[in-house]
Amino acid sequence: MSSRVMIGLEIHIQLAGKKLFCDCTTESAIETVNGKVIERRLIATTGESGKYDPAAVYEKSRSRSFNYSVTDNSCLLEADEEPPHSVNSDVLKKAISTALSLNCQVVDRVAYMRKIVIDGSNTSGFQRTAIVGFNGYVETSRGKVGISSLCLEEDSCRKLEEHNGIVSYSLDRLGVPLMEIATDPDIVDEEHAVETAEIIGKKLLLAGWARKAPDAIRQDVNFSMGHGRVEIKGVPKLSTIKAAIAYEKERQTWLAELSPILKGTNWGRLKFQDVSHLFRNTKSKVIASNLKAGMNVYGTVLPGLAGYLKGEKYRMGIELADVAKLFGSGGIMHSDELPGYGVEDEIKGLVELLKPGKGDGFTIIVSTHKVIGLIQDAMIARLKKLEELDLPETRVVTEEGTTHYLRPLPGGERMYPETDVPSIAVEEALLEAARKISPKSEEELLAQLVSEFGISKQDASVILSTTQLETFQNYNLILGDSKLATRVILQAIPEMENKTGRPISIPDLIPVLEEAGRRKWDRQILERAMDLYFVEHMPLGDLIRSDEMKPIGGNELKSMIILLHNEAPVNPKNIIPRIRSRTSRPFSPAEALALVKEILG
Amino acid sequence: MNKIENGTMVDFTYKNTKMKGVLVSSSEGNLNIKLMSGYNLLVPENSITDIKPLKTIAQTGGFEEKDLIFEHGPKKVAFIGTGGTIASRVDYITGAVKPVLNPGFLRESVANLSKFTLDISLLEPVLSENITPNDWILFAKTVKDKLSKNHGAVILHGTDTMSYTASALSFMFQNLSGPVVMIGSQRSSDRPSSDAFLNLEAGLEFAASNFGEVGIAMHQNTSDNAVALHRGVRARKMHSSRRDAFRSIGGNPIGKYENGSVTISHEARALSDETVLLDKLETSVALIYFHPGLTAEDLAAVTEKKRATVIMGTGLGHTGTRLYPVIRDIVGRGDHVLMTTQCLFGSVNMNVYSTGRELLKLGVIPLSNMLPEVAMIKSMHVLANYPDGEFSKVMLSNLRGETVDREFLGEVP
Incomplete structure (x- = not known):
């Protein structure tokens, strides 16, 4: 069906x-x-x-x-x-x-x-x-x-x-x-899921309320195709949503095909026994080290599962390994993948001991006496569930988008009132306050950035799409210069990160920006200061007192301008770049212009 | 709208949205409906339309009453419930944590239960702030009765006044044939993180060990890894919410439960052959917290009919001189004034300053490092069980370890 x-x-x-x-x-x-x-x-x-x-x-x-x-x-x-x-x-x-x-x-x-x-x-x-x-x-x-x-x-x-x-x-x-x-189950396929997540995610990020952290947004995906709801937890990236849904679709499809084949299997035959003695001289490093650590190797027949554990289509091995892992085991090694993992010489002994019949597979697992019974019960319970296509459960997703069994779905039973927190009436005043801060659309925000801060539409759009609106507002406030704030975000920080090979920490950067704001540093000085601070690791106090950062002005600036004038005539248009070519120290452009006027008479 | 009974599954429309859930309760014009997702929705009755009863689900708020006889292991321990957080659950109807005695959760939650046979007796549950000296007498009689048939006893008690009850029982039992261990919890047992489970586990072990006094077993620290046994007359609740709220003041606990085993200090009193209970208390005793705003009139009004007045004085045991005339009157009419310190840590010493010496001259009895509440309860005990002429002498002698002879440098205060 x-x-x-x-x-x-x-x-x-x-x-x-x-x-x-x-x-x-x-x-x-x-x-x-x-x-x-x-x-x-x-x-x-x-x-x-x-x-x-x-x-x-x-x-x-x-x-x-x-x-x-x-x-x-x-x-x-x-x-x-x-x-x-x-x-x-x-x-x-x-x-x-x-x-x-x-x-x-x-x-x-x-x-x-x-x-x-x-x-x-x-x-x-x-x-x-x-x-x-x-x-x-x-x-x-x-x-x-x-x-x-x-x-x-x-x-x-x-x-x-x-x-x-x-x-x-x-x-x-x-x-x-x-x-x-939480959305209704109105999403029709993986592309649609990504689009919906993007629409909602963007709305929230543009509001600027989210934490600035890699895991500030996480998604769970609820998926069903007629065999019950599977909740896939903690999908970190939009691209993983797609992969996870595709994986789950494929998984449920082959499980549906396999279900009638498995019907009526006597799962009671799945019975672990200690087979450690077969592995005394094993070439498998994993098994050898575990045996040394006091663990045992257990083996069992997997009734009717030969060829279905790891075939072209079927992956029952993973389903069983997921169970084992939840009880602290590293996983399983089963007949569809043996010989392998350094297990070869033991196979004959295993077959003699476990006596798999026609169509039976077998598996071994490293575990302890205390836990193996629990694993056996959990594996049998899982096989019965899969045979019945009773698939609702909570699953977890890997980076690659494969999903793994995590635990049963929780029910409504797990909820009861938090009696320590009185309920809060949502009065009209609260609703009104909420409406006032209503998140703006991307278009509205763009227009605001351009008109209010005088930055280019292109820069504004990059700031928004990288969700750095709040950062921008913050830096603008500190620096008192919206163009400089834009420059820091869009160029200086990425360049610094390139040079150092690691992300620039915002709390580290703020004191540097505060000095820049206080001392009215221009772009070059600020970027030089960031260089000294992040690349050369000069402490901020030393940096401010360093010769390079010492402002040049008064007679010293005047002498420099006279010197420049003697080389070639200065004028208000060329003076700033010419001073800049001579020194990287901060100076006041207004003062330089005044001095030029004075010198030119 | 017809009245729909609590526990009924209903279909309804709220804010143009069709919903389904179970009616949990209704009060003050609000309905509390548990949706199928498990969330409770609090909705004004008049904002709901099309409410239709579907079927009645099991009554909400009810718990299965499980049997009260626990015969598991060889160690016989009396299990006396008096109420408190440890025996309480959330009341889903009113939403408050109420004392509901339901020891059924023990079997599921207490790891070492199979070692014990519990002789359970559940007294009328009472919030510990509502406990009075009459309740102490009832508890004491129950303990005496139970100790004749069991090795020891645990008492489940609310933490707010647990140290008062522990002190009262300590004085009332002149001798004990088995340990009496009071247990409470700071997180109610409906919470998976409740401290009740470990405190119970430890309490049972303490009650099966050998010492002859009344103790309080509570978390030693914030982790679930150790439970301290405090001497009843030296314990105090020193935090309103932490698991390790109980502290032995001015000394160390008399026992510890850690990694599944009990250690009892050699300072703990030994078991006696039989339990001796002196169950009389004279309750006309006042406990006065001295402060700069306390007037002579206030003191006179509170102490007018009291046989004994315990003052929590400042520092080494002082009060303002304005109170001296009242103190003189109290002593003059044949009643008693006793001095403790509101510092809680350390002793009174009324010879250091002249004000102290004057108070001594007025007849004030200095109680060393006895805790103020303990001094009050000891006064109740001594007034009722000893000749009046011996009051001062008995108050100054160390009956149950209520004063600490040697205090050492340590972590606290």
């Missing part, structure tokens, strides 16, 4: 400024405060109906513990050591404004919920989230795409690493305001 492809997007945008429920900033200057780490565990609890959420039950079975690095932009709230403060009214206003610009209805009361998440990414074990708007739409080239909801929620912790059942997170990202915009 083939069914219409349905695609929906969830677009997450981090907002810059203060966090959602405390006074910490969204940016962190240092990784950890005194290397302080908090160790915690989370326990699955029931929702308001007294039932467990399937995703929570699954996580519970993995029994991991969590370490959190305390950062300078986290307080007791992120440590789950105090109740939330009141909601950040600035970001609430921005969320309402965004909802209005997406043609959404705005709720009468913003009511915060707790969404149970026990993978450790929230210290509390839940994420605070509230619906702000619903039932909106955006226009696309292929018709309207509905916006089912806009939520304002807390971002989760940033994952640092996972090792031996301990997951390490940083508290820096926890509590950063996150707008989640």
